[in-house]
Amino acid sequence: MEKLLEFRHITKVFPGVTALDDINIDLYPGEVHIIVGENGAGKSTLMKILSGAYEATSGELYMEGKLIAKNSPQVSASLGISMIYQELNLVPELSIASNIFLGHELRRGGFVNKAAQEKRANELLKEIGVYVNAGTLVKQLGVGTQQMVEIAKALSRQAKVIVFDEPTSSLTDSEITELFHIIRLLKERNVGMFYISHRLEELFQIGDRVSVLRDGKHILTDTIDHMTMDDVIEGIAGRKIENLFPHVRKPAGDxxxxxxxxxxxxxxxxxxxxxxxxxxxxxxxxxxxxxxxxxxxxxxxxxxxxxxxxxxxxxxxxxxxxxxxxxxxxxxxxxxxxxxxxxxxxxxxxxxxxxxxxxxxxxxxxxxxxxxxxxxxxxxxxxxxxxxxxxxxxxxxxxxxxxxxxxxxxxxxxxxxxxxxxxxxxxxxxxxxxxxxxxxxxxxxxxxxxxxxxxxxxxxxxxxxxxxxxxxxxxxxxxxxxxxxxxxxxxxx
Ligand SMILES: Nc1ncnc2c1ncn2[C@@H]1O[C@H](COP(=O)(O)OP(=O)(O)OP(=O)(O)O)[C@@H](O)[C@H]1O
Ligand SMILES: [Mg+2]
Incomplete structure (x- = not known):
């Protein structure tokens, strides 16, 4: 199968810190590739290079075998790369439909065709099993639903690659179940996904492969069925953690x-x-x-x-x-x-x-x-x-x-x-x-x-x-x- 995306020898230096040091990671269509690592390991920075928010100091990015010569937020969006961050990027005062089509409005005779946008938005929402009217203002939605709107937005742009950067940290359990359901649907449509999380049990629920970064370095990549929770923890922390919960009960005082x-x-x-x-x-x-x-x-x-x-x-x-x-x-x-x-x-x-x-x-x-x-x-x-x-x-x-x-x-x-x-x-x-x-x-x-x-x-x-x-x-x-x-x-x- 042809690779969807490839980071080759990516290095990113900020003043005083090498956030990424010669990273080689790839992504296949229909794959959920999990990126884990300690805080400050470089996960978000790598994804920001993909989205064009940051420029790599050196190294190359390939999409479907072709070099992305000069990346930028516009270029990556036009190639079908979408980011879903933990802090959502929707405009609260606008409707779901207007948010989904923000920046690529459906027009008729030069004017935004609101009716067409709402119709299409409702279809997109239905595809991912979200039954909220697309005319609803985003500020009336909970975080979970807002995230679903971000996903619908990615779909409206025909996303081939979707990046989730800590998507579940403010979701309820049932919203997480829903998100995983959508991720499985996206897999069937051959969308490739990078997924960043500190909730390690999630790796085993939706991951196909796992890559570990530590201190800006690429430590390992392997398929999830070759790994145990202890391997993952050791990869991330760089040491064995014998007893995560050390608390010993003692008689309580006043x-x-x-x-x-x-x-x-x-x-x-x-x-x-x-x-x-x-x-x-x-x-x-x-x-x-x-x-x-x-x-x-x-x-x-x-x-x-x-x-x-x-x-x-x-x-x-x-x-x-x-x-x-x-x-x-x-x-x-x-x-x-x-x-x-x-x-x-x-x-x-x-x-x-x-x-x-x-x-x-x-x-x-x-x-x-x-x-x-x-x-x-x-x-x-x-x-x-x-x-x-x-x-x-x-x-x-x-x-x-x-x-x-x-x-x-x-x-x-x-x-x-x-x-x-x-x-x-x-x-x-x-x-x-x-x-x-x-x-x-x-x-x-x-x-x-x-x-x-x-x-x-x-x-x-x-x-x-x-x-x-x-x-x-x-x-x-x-x-x-x-x-x-x-x-x-x-x-x-
Ligand atoms: N704009 C910036 N200027 C200077 N240093 C930065 C900048 N952005 C990131 N860094 C540094 O780059 C390193 C990697 O940060 P990054 O945000 O990629 O970590 P992360 O793996 O996403 O961590 P977390 O799990 O906490 O989100 C850190 O040392 C961080 O301080
Ligand atoms: Mg981060």
Whole structure:
């Protein structure tokens, strides 16, 4: 079979970092080629070279045996190459149909033929099993459906190659099932796909071949049936990870966080307790009200009734800084907008929440700072050439690690982690789990919201399940099963 696409000796150098070093990877029609690797390994950069967003420093790109002499977003689109990113690129104020045909409108007599666009868009949506009217505005759709619209858009451009860069990180389980169904349909039509993900179980569900990048280098490519999960993990991390979930249960101490009968617009009568030494998981479907409850408890958003007690002291409403002073912190789900200053350096971002502790009496001690930041960079394996690098230039997952490092340094005792390892590579996941275990072993308390079922089961002492804004169950993690949790999660939707 003829190759659909080929990267030959692709190298990409950014100031201070070789993001890609002599990469040779190819793609066949109808193939799902999975690209995995640690944060900052170069996955997105490789795909941006394919889309024409970046120019390779050296190397060549071949499509159906022909050299793409000068790539650009226009050239790659005209060759049938489409990108579907995690952050979607649709215009919220426009209809589905207008989005699908944006930039290649169907016209009649010079005017955009809206009726024809809607008709064709409805056909495309039906082909992929999405039953929403193409006249609907995109802002009225959930993320899952928006992603389906992106796929319909790719199809409207007769895509031969589709790249998915971490498509599932904000999808619900049922949306993921739907996406995989569509990917299988696309395979039958001989579309070739590159698929990037940190959710390693997905490799075995839809992958044909896997390539591993590490530090900008091509480590291996093989068919999925030649590989085990352990091979993949070792390829990515460059070492064996014996025990991904190190948490050992110990008897719990006094209550550190008590959420009592909290009621707000998206949740009602939620009560949760976390004791010293405990990691308590919060499971549920996307939209169950978990993030909203956490944000209200921490004081970011308002709530109508109920109370929150931290280490025996009642928290005033709407005061994250007070919560902070009482030793509580929240690692937000949406870290890019809430947790980071993109125009500041890694060092500055990490030290903001611990400035006082590191610099007693307000005197900035550059040395303390640098030592602590250096430690965080090592333990979380933050991929960077320097701690002075602006956060804006880091890969998606590396940015997440910076936020985590910041909170781990903050001397807090009560932690709420909202999706702590989303988008994070497996090696760093293992370090984060290790750090969480050390925190609770030292007497801290952790409430961990997570949609990753293996993480919930692997790390929690107890598990709360929320559904439709209510707390619907509490399980001891010992002996708890995925099915049991799912049943509860669906009980009030
Ligand atoms: N515009 C840029 N300027 C400078 N450095 C960059 C730029 N874009 C990417 N890099 C660097 O290139 C390297 C590869 O980044 P890339 O985004 O490709 O990683 P990734 O494999 O997609 O990681 P993740 O899993 O976290 O998304 C990183 O060291 C990153 O900091
Ligand atoms: Mg990336």
């Amino acid at each position: 209550p550190m966080l008590e959420i009592r009968h909290l009621t707000g617009s998206k949740f009602s009568d939620v009560s949760m307790t976390v004791r010293a030494g405990e990691i308590v998981g919060v499971s549920g479907l996307v939209g169950a009200g978990r993030t909203e409850t956490a944000r209200a408890a921490f004081g970011i958003d308002k709530y109508e009734s109920g109370e929150v007690v931290v280490c025996g002291r009642k928290l005033p409403k709407r005061s994250p800084s007070r919560a902070n002073r009482l030793g509580m912190c929240l690692l937000p789900e949406d870290r890019k907008t809430e947790g980071l200053a993109l125009e500041l350096s890694i060092r500055e971002n990490i030290v903001v929440s611990s400035l006082k502790a590191l610099n007693p009496r307000g005197i900035v001690r550059a040395k303390n700072e640098a030592t602590e930041v250096g430690k965080s960079i090592n333990s979380l394996e933050i991929a960077t050439s320097s701690m002075e690098k602006l956060v804006r230039f880091l890969s998606g997952g590396t940015q997440q690690k910076v936020v985590i490092a910041k909170w781990l340094l903050s001397n807090s005792r009560v932690f709420i982690f909202d999706e702590p390892t989303r988008g994070i590579d497996v090696g760093a996941k293992s370090s984060i789990y290790q750090l969480m275990d050390e925190l609770v072993a030292g007497g801290a308390a952790i409430l961990m919201i997570s949609s990753d079922m293996t993480e919930i089961l692997g790390m929690s002492d107890r598990i709360y399940v929320m559904s439709g804004g209510k707390l619907v169950g509490e399980l001891d993690s010992e002996g708890a099963t995925q099915n049991e949790i799912l049943k509860l999660a669906f009980s009030n939707v």
